[in-house]
Structures are given as C-alpha cells and as structure tokens.
Amino acid sequence: MKELKIQPIKNGTVIDHIAAGKAVKVLHILGIPKSSTSTVSVAMNVKSKFGKKDIVKVENRELDPNEVDKIALISPKATINIIRDYEVAEKHRVKLPNEVVGIVRCSNPTCVSNSKEPVKSRFIVLKKDPIQIKCYYCEREPEDIAERII
C-alpha cells in the first residue's frame, strides 16, 4: 500500500510545486500561525518529477487572489488546488499580475511609499521568470523580494 506523507484533506487548499525551501515563506504570506486557526500540513524537499518541491495544505480555507499573487512572487511555479469534499474542485498555477499592489515593501527607505502618505506600495512586474519588479514610485528594483513581503 502506498504510504502518504501527508493525509488528504476534505476541504481547503493544497499549494503544490512550491520551490524547495520556500514553504515557510508561504506560511508567512498566509498569516500562519498568527491569524489562522486552520489545520496546516507542510512537506519540504519532497521528491517530484522536476526535482525537489515543498507542499502546504491548509484545511477549511480557500485562498483569495491577493494571497495567490503573493505566493507567485516567491514561487512562480506553485499550483493552487482547491479541495471540496476530497475532490480537486479547481486547479491553477499561481499567476503574477502585471502590477503588484500592497504586497511588497519598497527597499528604498526614502521612497515616498515608505512614508506616512495614504498610498499602498506599488510595483510594476518587468519580468516573470526570473521575477523582476520595479517600484512604481521611485523605480528601484528590489533584489530580495521574499524578504520584503509585507
């Protein structure tokens, strides 16, 4: 009998094909454990056809698009599987929009988006693979995107 490392879930979201080692960042993006009471399973460095990957399963929670966009910033090949009654009801790859708003903090301390002004951070996506983004306000291109996620 095939042994499953993580048990199937009844309802919720399975984030698959996360770049190996990035699962902890994904949890951070999803606000786990601080703002979540969902049962969460994490598998890291799982062998797959394309090398190693991480998997995160979140029970009783379907991700909203804003959270999905955030995941695309750190793991553009991740897939989102929405599970309803043990079946995959929806499956899609995370998709980085052309603009990322309110997700990443600008790396420039004197950028106006880091001040008290009533605006959200805003980045233009220049390249999707590898990801390259540019601040809409000051035009700086942060290199350590994962570290700058709000």
Next chain:
Amino acid sequence: MNFEGKDIISIKDFSKKEINYILECAKKMVPYARGEKYKNIFGGKVLSSLFFEPSTRTRLSFESAMNRLGGRVIGFSDPSGTSQKKGESLADTIRMADAYSDAIVIRHPQEGAARLAAEFADAPVFNAGDGAGRHPTQCLLDLFTIFTETKRIGKNKIALLGDLKYGRTVHSLAYALSLYGAELTFVSPGSLKMPKEVINECKYLGVEPAQTSSLEKAIKDADVLYITRIQKERFPDAEEYNRVVGIYKIDNELLEQGKKNLIVMHPLPRVTEIAPEVDTTPHAIYFKQAFNGVPVRMALLSLVIGGKL
C-alpha cells in the same frame, strides 16, 4: 503629438520622437525666454510651485517661463511656512494646489513624490526633482543644450563625470543619451560609480558605456564633458563624502588636453569642481545651459497646459 494634461515625471515616459518634438518647440521659445519677443499665451493660468527642497535655477526658470508668457505663479520655496509643518500629508498639500492652479511643479526630498502627486492631482504635475530620483526637465534642457551647441545628440562622445551614484541628473541623462545612441563614458571614483540599473538600461538601448576613474583618459576624445557636484546632502555617511569631495577639478590646464571644441556642462550649483578661470573660455557652456531651462520649460508648459505662440 498631444501632450495636453500630461504629467512630466520621468524622462522614461517619453519616446525619442516626443523628446525631439519638445526640443523643436523649445527652439522657438528662445526669443521669448530672452524677452526679445512677448506673447500672452498663459493669460489667466496659474502655476503652483511647490519646492520642499532648495532650488535656484529650476524654480526661477519655471517662474520665468510662466511669467514671460503671461501666466502667474503661486507657491513656496520653503515648506516651513506651510501646513506640512503641522503634519499635513503631501497628498493633501497636492489636493490644495490642484484646487488653486492649472499645473503643479514639485521638488521634494523623497523619491517617487512627484509620481504620488500626479495620483492626487487632476492638473498636470511637473517633477522638478524627487530626492535622488528623477529630474526630467533638467534632462530635457541638457539634451537641448547638447543639440544647440553641437548640432547633434547621438553622434557625440559624452563623458559623465563626478557623483554618478547619487546624482539624479546623470541617471536620466545616461538613459536619454542612450536613446540617441551617444558614445558614453562614466567617470567617477569607485565609491560613486553609476548604479547597475542605469548601466543595464543603457545596454538595453544598445549602448555599452565605458567606465573609468581617470578624467585625463576620458577627456582626450570627448565632445561633451558633463560634470556634477559631489552632493553632500545625499551622502548617508560624512566620511564617505570627505573621501571623495574635490577629487575632480576642471581647469584650463586640464582642458588643454581635450578637443578644441569640447563643451563643458554642469547642472549647477558648482562648488569647487570647475575653476572660475574656465568660465571665460569657449568650453564653458554651463551658464547657457542654465538659461536653456527657460525655453525648455516654456515649451513644456505650453504643450501641457495649452497655449500656442
């Protein structure tokens, strides 16, 4: 080509064709900028001039451009007399200027401030310098100066010299000159090198800039020498500033090593980087360059807020 209502935030918002058009318009404005001709094309129009940082040339040339063509200017050159002092946000200050005027000129210490202003104003916004960020009208007047002095832009060998790391004018200019395919050399001490992003942009536009710390080497075959001040106010660390201040100095002895028709440009203010003896030589173009701010800003204002000669 229609610029009506357009915000002037970054030189990167313009194509080469649009820049050429602005330069052509600026050429027609020269006699009006000199006061030799007058036409009331901005009658009844008001420009808000919001300078959160000091300025001589940019502020005065915008005001001159507006006044000489019949417009009026309101604003401030020191934010200490405004509600900013009481903690008002930039966004709210911009909303007020938007209500009182037909266009807004802003200089602000934070990068991206002009882009933010454009979001909160219906009136067109002119970026007159945002921190170490962009200064598009300076870039356009620099291009205008190169064009009027050498009769071309693209086929020149141009050396950009000095503080290439923090200097906002050289970042915009390197990009714009690359649009024209100019041959570029960046001359700076190691700690003030041109940022990687700017070099990548030049390369993307097909220009492979040379980099050196030797001014003597760069001056030999240059057509244009563009020098910038080492800006004390942009340095996070006083020690870093002290290590590089005064490292380059242009004087007549050095200029003898260059071409006869070499032009020396500087966005000003200068401190010690150009000796006063250079001022009276045909190489010194920097005061003409500063004057060119008026026709270029006249052209931009007329294209953006309307009003034809």
